[in-house]
């Protein structure tokens with residue numbers, strides 16, 4: 001299986017998690033951690049309006065608790081249906097993950113395209129390869145369904161306007177991200 005089809009398959013697993021979140025009335029983000037073609041863990045955002053239980057954080061808590069033995073040599077890849085926020089991206093940089101693949105960009109709060117100018121040595125020496133746009137349309141459709149059905153005031157009152165415009169509008173160019 002080549003990398004492209006493997007990425008598509010893994011993102012399919014993350015999209016399934018996102019769809020389950022949508023069924024639970026939660027902002028539909030799903031995440032999967034993979035070592036090659038092996039899935040090490042999967043999770044989704046839980047609890048609407050919980051600002052810490054993002055899909056990635058839930059996943060990290062599952063996989064990286066206790067005496068884990070992963071290192072950057074394991075080539076771990078994080079798949080997520082939405083470009084990570086500052087909390088999740090920062091945690092990703094702290095963990096032995098060497099690659100990030102996401103589906104839809106978050107023009108409001110996504111941090112994957114943030115350049116770590118002047119990063120301290122630890123992070124300067126541990127680059128993460130990033131690819132966006134994998135199965136974007138399917139992720140976008142889940143977000144559109146959420147916006148159509150949610151009762152959360154934040155979304156109904158137009159919170160995250162850049163993101164909502166992207167969900168409703170034409171595909172937008174992903175800048176600063178290596179495909």
Ligand SMILES: [Zn+2]
Pocket residue numbers: 054055056084085086087088089
């Ligand atoms: Zn996050």
